[in-house]
Amino acid sequence: MSETRVCVGAIAGSFGVRGEVRLKSFCAEPEAIASYGPLLTEDGARRFEVTLTRPVKGGFAARLSGVATKEQADALNGVRLYADRIALPPLSEDEFYHADLIGLEVVDTGGQVLGRVRAVHDYGAGDLLEIHGPGLKSTVLLPFTEACVPTVDLAAGRLIADPPEGLFP
Structure with missing residues (x-):
């Protein structure tokens, strides 16, 4: 995946019988997903203009350009959608896109390597x-x-962690 793109959502199957999809947004403001220009598949082979039609449980019902039938919408189940980074809003100094954190080396305050960030999860808290x-x-x-x-250094590709006692062996 190019560093010029950020995953902003995923298609969670079809919605109805007229080609709409159920769209899960990964954006801080979920409805903003439709305003980031055409969204691309991970390989960049397909691009979609997105029109949100209504909120539904777990996301939005949406129309994607070029998707007109339930079968076409079904075929997109699980596809992750990416926006060009330049289309996204600027971040403040202490904000990061999840994509920027994944893969960073994690070291403790003494410099010992603890591992790498594999994923970022948000369970609500x-x-x-x-x-x-x-x-x-x-x-x-x-x-x-x-x-x-306390420290995220994207340029160096690492973050410094001060984990609670007992979290790491």
């Missing part, structure tokens, strides 16, 4: 960084708070 690395039998979920992650 704030973001959690899923960290996987050497010496870990399973992934560790680290709260993405200023107390637990």
